[in-house]
Amino acid sequence: MTDADTVTDADTPSARVALEGLGKRYGDVVALDDLTLTVEPGELVVLVGPSGSGKSTALRILAGLEEATSGRVLVAGRDVTRVAPHRRDVAMVFQDYALYPHLTARDNLAFGPRVRREPAAAVTARVERVAVQLGLDGLLDRYPDQLSGGQQQRVALARAMVREPAVFLMDEPLSNLDAQLRLAARAEIVELHRRLGTTTVYVTHDQAEAMTMGDRVAVLADGRLQQVGPPQAVYDAPANRFVAGFIGSPPMNLVAGGGALGGEPGTVVGVRPEDLHPDPTGAVALTVTVVEALGSETVLAGHSGDGSRLTVRTGPRSPCRPGDVVRLAVDSARRHRFDAATGRRLP
Amino acid sequence: MTATTRSAVRFLAPYAVGTLLLVAVPALLTVGYAFTDHTGLSTPRFNGLANLRRLAGDPFFRASLRASMVHVAMAVPLRLLAASGLGLLLAAPRRGGRWYRAAVYLPTVIPDIALALLFLWVLNPLYGPLNQLLGAVGLPQPTWLATTWGARVGVVLMLLFPIGEAFLVVLATRRQVNARLYEAAALDGCSPFGQLRRITLPLLAPVLVLLAVRDLVLTLQVNFVPAYILTDGGPGNATLYLPLYIYDQAFEFLGFGYAATITVVLLAVTVAFIGLQLALVRRWRVLR
Numbered sequence: 001m002t003d004a005d006t007v008t009d010a011d012t013p014s015a016r017v018a019l020e021g022l023g024k025r026y027g028d029v030v031a032l033d034d035l036t037l038t039v040e041p042g043e044l045v046v047l048v049g050p051s052g053s054g055k056s057t058a059l060r061i062l063a064g065l066e067e068a069t070s071g072r073v074l075v076a077g078r079d080v081t082r083v084a085p086h087r088r089d090v091a092m093v094f095q096d097y098a099l100y101p102h103l104t105a106r107d108n109l110a111f112g113p114r115v116r117r118e119p120a121a122a123v124t125a126r127v128e129r130v131a132v133q134l135g136l137d138g139l140l141d142r143y144p145d146q147l148s149g150g151q152q153q154r155v156a157l158a159r160a161m162v163r164e165p166a167v168f169l170m171d172e173p174l175s176n177l178d179a180q181l182r183l184a185a186r187a188e189i190v191e192l193h194r195r196l197g198t199t200t201v202y203v204t205h206d207q208a209e210a211m212t213m214g215d216r217v218a219v220l221a222d223g224r225l226q227q228v229g230p231p232q233a234v235y236d237a238p239a240n241r242f243v244a245g246f247i248g249s250p251p252m253n254l255v256a257g258g259g260a261l262g263g264e265p266g267t268v269v270g271v272r273p274e275d276l277h278p279d280p281t282g283a284v285a286l287t288v289t290v291v292e293a294l295g296s297e298t299v300l301a302g303h304s305g306d307g308s309r310l311t312v313r314t315g316p317r318s319p320c321r322p323g324d325v326v327r328l329a330v331d332s333a334r335r336h337r338f339d340a341a342t343g344r345r346l347p
Numbered sequence: 348m349t350a351t352t353r354s355a356v357r358f359l360a361p362y363a364v365g366t367l368l369l370v371a372v373p374a375l376l377t378v379g380y381a382f383t384d385h386t387g388l389s390t391p392r393f394n395g396l397a398n399l400r401r402l403a404g405d406p407f408f409r410a411s412l413r414a415s416m417v418h419v420a421m422a423v424p425l426r427l428l429a430a431s432g433l434g435l436l437l438a439a440p441r442r443g444g445r446w447y448r449a450a451v452y453l454p455t456v457i458p459d460i461a462l463a464l465l466f467l468w469v470l471n472p473l474y475g476p477l478n479q480l481l482g483a484v485g486l487p488q489p490t491w492l493a494t495t496w497g498a499r500v501g502v503v504l505m506l507l508f509p510i511g512e513a514f515l516v517v518l519a520t521r522r523q524v525n526a527r528l529y530e531a532a533a534l535d536g537c538s539p540f541g542q543l544r545r546i547t548l549p550l551l552a553p554v555l556v557l558l559a560v561r562d563l564v565l566t567l568q569v570n571f572v573p574a575y576i577l578t579d580g581g582p583g584n585a586t587l588y589l590p591l592y593i594y595d596q597a598f599e600f601l602g603f604g605y606a607a608t609i610t611v612v613l614l615a616v617t618v619a620f621i622g623l624q625l626a627l628v629r630r631w632r633v634l635r
């Protein structure tokens with residue numbers, strides 16, 4: 001393949017996306033509250049949060065499929081808040097793919113260009129090129145119901161690529177795939193993003209996808225932005241109790257100050273499962289109730305003397321059995337403190 | 348035979364018996380009577396192809412066939428257009444939508460006879476509301492049932508109202524279509540009309556074909572009541588549809604044998620029309 005065959009940064013100019021004070025209400029329900037977020041050109045930002053956190057609403061407002069109650073949307077410096085979806089230069093991949101069931105994969109890819117009355121020869125060439133890039137070249141004459149879930153997902157992705165947009169919007173594109181396929185597709189999307197260099201906003205409820213895919217992650221809960229930053233930074237220094245509990249699997253141990261993990265009253269102390277180490281001189285005594293041997297690691301769950309539930313991540317082939325008492329040492333440098341009232345991180 | 352199949356057969360048996368006794372046997376008898384001089388008064392005698400020869404030279408039959416063809420050509424497309432147009436228009440949830448949907452369905456539950464009597468009044472050239480409306484906006488006021496085409500159009504007008512079943516089928520099918528498809532199309536700049544043409548109609552096509560075939564069968568037959576009440580076949584046999592002519596032959600003139608022959612022809616005409624429809628469906632690649 002020569003350079004001319006490859007879609008590169010050169011022919012897909014990437015755009016900066018800015019959400020400024022976005023708000024969305026449905027009657028009395030606040031779906032999105034004052035969301036401000038900038039996505040740099042070529043960046044992949046993951047919006048992550050539990051269901052009802054407002055992440056999909058934010059994406060749909062960005063796409064123009066829903067109207068914001070307040071705030072502005074800017075794409076490449078242009079205010080597109082009141083601009084029709086197709087004039088925003090964005091392409092979207094839907095959770096259920098939204099492939100036209102009555103059209104072949106080829107016609108699905110060519111749908112947009114045909115609607116825009118682009119020259120047929122150019123459309124054909126672009127469809128073929130994108131299909132080759134995504135390994136769909138043998139499947140173009142099949143209908144969506146003749147394709148596997150993974151293939152449908154690729155067709156959906158390819159349809160967005162044919163658009164050659166300035167911004168990709170992806171709404172949980174992997175959540176309908178089985179676990180193994182999801183892992184492979186995750187890597188493929190990251191690789192594709194690296195190759196195309198197109199600004200991408202990716203919505204997911206899966207914190208593992210957020211950690212592995214994003215240049216930055218933006219954590220949402222209850223319609224509010226909780227924290228935004230590089231995945232590792234968010235993991236290492238969660239801004240509040242919600243982020244601490246949401247990012248990371250198994251989740252961070254959070255115990256009221258003065259309890260098993262130390263700290264003073266009025267605070268909540270958090271320690272990640274991998275920062276609790278079995279140590280005969282350790283201060284915490286854990287009564288093990290569940291042993292999950294995952295092959296590469298073992299997760300121990302149990303409770304300490306004061307009844308706090310704790311999870312510990314240890315090496316493979318742990319000798320522990322339910323009922324055992326294990327003494328644990330806390331890596332004090334990796335102890336997080338949060339205000340018990342506000343949930344905010346304390347220095 | 349598995350237990351499930353056996354119980355299915357038991358449950359279906361009453362319908363099978365009913366279909367056999369009420370449809371299959373009379374249909375076969377009709378085919379048999381088509382070759383007799385049956386009058387309902389004397390023992391029917393086999394008379395060969397005499398009925399068919401009579402049919403070939405019967406000007407009333409030719410008028411009746413023409414009336415039926417013209418009626419189907421007008422009624423089926425218009426009824427389908429009305430049902431699918433209203434179905435698509437009222438599928439989206441909107442304030443008060445249920446009242447509009449109920450209003451569209453309502454004429455379907457009115458008995459044919461009542462609707463026909465109502466239309467006798469609606470189409471009255473002197474005091475009927477339709478002509479008063481036309482007059483009010485300065486349009487010509489035809490004498491409807493007194494002219495050939497006025498009568499034909501009048502019957503079709505009446506049959507444009509009982510379309511509730513096709514309306515419901517279109518409504519339900521439209522609601523099954525994934526809303527995301529329209530969002531994806533909107534992102535590609537597809538206009539509402541483009542979405543109708545490129546998404547809705549192709550996805551509705553199988554159902555529309557089914558409804559067209561069904562309505563054809565129906566329309567060839569349900570015109571009996573309006574014709575009987577509104578026009579009695581007139582003026583000048585313009586609305587002497589095949590069912591009406593069959594009725595006249597069988598019960599007015601006691602020509603059961605001849606009526607049976609026309610009934611068989613009506614069946615053949617129906618089958619031919621369905622064949623034509625399906626050929627067009629294949630030719631135009633309506634279905635994938």
